[in-house]
Amino acid sequence: MPQVKILEEVCKGCGLCCDDVCPVNILILSPDRINSNGYHPAEVTDMSKCTGCGYCFKICPEPAIEIYK
Amino acid sequence: MANKKLMYGNHAIVEGVLSAGCRFFAGYPITPQNEIPEYMSIRMNEIGGTFVQTESEIAAINMLFGAAAAGKRAMTSSSSPGISLMQEGISYIAGADIPVLVVNVIRGGPGLGNIAPAQSDYYQATRGGGHGDYFTITLAPNSAQELYEFPKLAFELAEKYRNPALILADGLLGQMMEAVEYTIAPVDPNDLPEPPYALSGCKGRERRVVRSYDLKPGRLEAWNFERQKKYAQITKQEQRSESTDCANADLIIVAYGTCARVCSAAVRMAREKGLRVGLFRPITLWPFPKDMLAELSAKTDDFLVVEMNLGQMIDDVRLATDCRKKIHFHGRPGGGVPTPPEIFEKIKQILGGA
Amino acid sequence: MKQIFGRPEGLTEVHQRYCPGCGHGIVHRIIGELLVKLEIRERTIGIAPVGCSVFADEYFNCDMIQPPHGRGPAVSTGIKRSRPDCIVFSYQGDGDLAAIGTAEIVHAAARNENITVIFINNAIFGMTGGQLAPTTLPGMKSTTSVQGRDVKKQGYPIKVCELLAGLDGPYYLERTAVNTPKNIIKTEKALRTAFKNQIEDKGFSLVEILSMCPTN
Numbered sequence A: 001m002p003q004v005k006i007l008e009e010v011c012k013g014c015g016l017c018c019d020d021v022c023p024v025n026i027l028i029l030s031p032d033r034i035n036s037n038g039y040h041p042a043e044v045t046d047m048s049k050c051t052g053c054g055y056c057f058k059i060c061p062e063p064a065i066e067i068y069k
Numbered sequence B: 001m002a003n004k005k006l007m008y009g010n011h012a013i014v015e016g017v018l019s020a021g022c023r024f025f026a027g028y029p030i031t032p033q034n035e036i037p038e039y040m041s042i043r044m045n046e047i048g049g050t051f052v053q054t055e056s057e058i059a060a061i062n063m064l065f066g067a068a069a070a071g072k073r074a075m076t077s078s079s080s081p082g083i084s085l086m087q088e089g090i091s092y093i094a095g096a097d098i099p100v101l102v103v104n105v106i107r108g109g110p111g112l113g114n115i116a117p118a119q120s121d122y123y124q125a126t127r128g129g130g131h132g133d134y135f136t137i138t139l140a141p142n143s144a145q146e147l148y149e150f151p152k153l154a155f156e157l158a159e160k161y162r163n164p165a166l167i168l169a170d171g172l173l174g175q176m177m178e179a180v181e182y183t184i185a186p187v188d189p190n191d192l193p194e195p196p197y198a199l200s201g202c203k204g205r206e207r208r209v210v211r212s213y214d215l216k217p218g219r220l221e222a223w224n225f226e227r228q229k230k231y232a233q234i235t236k237q238e239q240r241s242e243s244t245d246c247a248n249a250d251l252i253i254v255a256y257g258t259c260a261r262v263c264s265a266a267v268r269m270a271r272e273k274g275l276r277v278g279l280f281r282p283i284t285l286w287p288f289p290k291d292m293l294a295e296l297s298a299k300t301d302d303f304l305v306v307e308m309n310l311g312q313m314i315d316d317v318r319l320a321t322d323c324r325k326k327i328h329f330h331g332r333p334g335g336g337v338p339t340p341p342e343i344f345e346k347i348k349q350i351l352g353g354a
Numbered sequence C: 001m002k003q004i005f006g007r008p009e010g011l012t013e014v015h016q017r018y019c020p021g022c023g024h025g026i027v028h029r030i031i032g033e034l035l036v037k038l039e040i041r042e043r044t045i046g047i048a049p050v051g052c053s054v055f056a057d058e059y060f061n062c063d064m065i066q067p068p069h070g071r072g073p074a075v076s077t078g079i080k081r082s083r084p085d086c087i088v089f090s091y092q093g094d095g096d097l098a099a100i101g102t103a104e105i106v107h108a109a110a111r112n113e114n115i116t117v118i119f120i121n122n123a124i125f126g127m128t129g130g131q132l133a134p135t136t137l138p139g140m141k142s143t144t145s146v147q148g149r150d151v152k153k154q155g156y157p158i159k160v161c162e163l164l165a166g167l168d169g170p171y172y173l174e175r176t177a178v179n180t181p182k183n184i185i186k187t188e189k190a191l192r193t194a195f196k197n198q199i200e201d202k203g204f205s206l207v208e209i210l211s212m213c214p215t216n
Helices: A055-059 B009-019 B035-047 B057-069 B080-085 B087-095 B122-126 B144-161 B171-175 B219-237 B257-272 B290-296 B313-320 B340-351 C024-037 C052-059 C072-082 C094-100 C102-110 C160-165 C181-199
Strands: A003-006 A027-029 A042-044 A065-068 B004-008 B024-027 B050-053 B074-078 B101-106 B137-139 B165-170 B177-181 B241-244 B251-254 B277-282 B284-286 B302-307 B326-331 C003-005 C044-047 C063-065 C087-093 C116-121 C172-177 C205-210
Touching (some): A055 A065, B009 B101, B009 B177, B024 C072, B035 B050, B050 B057, B057 B074, B122 B165, B144 B165, B165 B171, B251 B340, B257 B277, B257 B302, C024 C116, C052 C063, C072 C116, C094 C116, C116 C181, C181 C205
Parallel strands (some): B137 B165, B251 B302, C116 C205, C172 C205
Antiparallel strands (some): A003 A065, A065 C003, B004 B177
8 A cells, every 4th residue: 555755844835736636635735733944744634545646746846755655 | 390380379379279188169250369260160170179169259158167167178269349248157167166268369449349459358357357256367478479378378277276267369469470389298188187176977976066156144255265365376376477678777668468569679779779678578467467566666666558458457557566656658549559669759758868 | 665756866855945836846856867767867967047946056966067047058068068978958947048048048959969958937037036037928927017918018928949949950849847747747758858869869959848936
């Protein structure tokens, strides 16, 4: 089962991965947590649904995402 | 003696550049130095070097930046308006501590001016014509022989100090024909060591970056102070000049390039009439040979600065003599070239006699 | 479990300064991957522009140089002609390439220099705060066209790929975007081709990549 790891300190909370990119819609910007740069990092709502397609990684500018399979 | 050849000054520069092991030229046509790219295109082809006729002088100086950053000896030539275009590039190259050679065959200005010889780019060359605190090592040849010999010296100084170097010629020097003796044992570019900053691909080493910026607070200031130390060293060790008949002179003429040739004849005319005149010829314009000039000024009160401009080097003569001497000036701007009788008249005016 | 997607070795560990959501980072990541996949990282020399990506010399894990605004193609020519075995790429924005550097890109293309140019077109001058760019579309607002680009006063945008396609010189010209995963995959293919062309000595390759500037 694929695992998406968000590098929270690298994430700039741009939201690109959350906007219609994930085919199973499991990424959101954390509503209550912020990282040390003041950004709301992305977080995975339901890892079991992840297909490991890599679209979130591809659109992440940092990249602040690692995917394991 | 097959070791001597009659050639254009502009061609002598090319032969000198190639003898120095330079195999990269990028330049744009502009009178009065078109013979340089023309002859260079033929010679580079013969020896397997790179010749690029660029879309502009701006492109030329930037191609030089690339080739030199890649660790190769690279040069360009142009004339005054084209050199103006290169100023930003030269500033970047100086700011990145990279050596290149730029030859300026000066013509009358400002603006489009004319195609006659001039020395009106002295300020531009010696005050660091582009933006920022920097200087370019500047050599002033006055013969085809020196046009041939100076490129190798310029490359060596540029590389020793990691700084751009300039050779200031003028339209007359470029166009005249004189005998050149092949005194330089040709340098094989493969024998030149790879510089420590050279961009060559990071295999087997840390990656290298060539840049001229540093935005971290205080770092650019520190870098500039380091560069200032470099300039202090150059100023101390690399001043060059030639003095003729200055030992017991009542009047010393200060002139370089074509003017030095003209004044040399005028000095002979004066000496024949018993006037004690000497000639001080700066060979490095930056660093200006102020130490030797200061020494000479200990015994002489009158100086005559002769330039093909409205008075630029005269400032350096005043500085070198602490503004304590009588500094006379004879200038021919806008492409005018003085003649020996003209200078001799001026000498007589100053010294009053013969 | 092994890592199938992650920061490529072609990028340094330095935290990129781009604004959140900027397209630069996406293209940087693609180039970083290609340097490794095509096994060229150790013989690559990259040219950073002036613009938001002026700091690219800190982000790509290879030899880098940062020259004057717009002159990347000329500097690339100097490097490539001096070291033909090195892979040389010029990374430029729309001000760098299509405003001040128009002469340099046209002539490098006309000479069919064997280099790879990555042209990031976000239709605005980002670094300096959002002024009109040569590629800004009619009607688009900027800080120097607050009512929207007026073609009567400010002319029409320049379509760089079409402009260069009119020359006989260039070998490969392509326009892609990085705003959706599908487009990003197309960009990955285009950049791979652009680098492979240089490896195979085929000549001048340029990929124009439409990118996002969320700030401006």
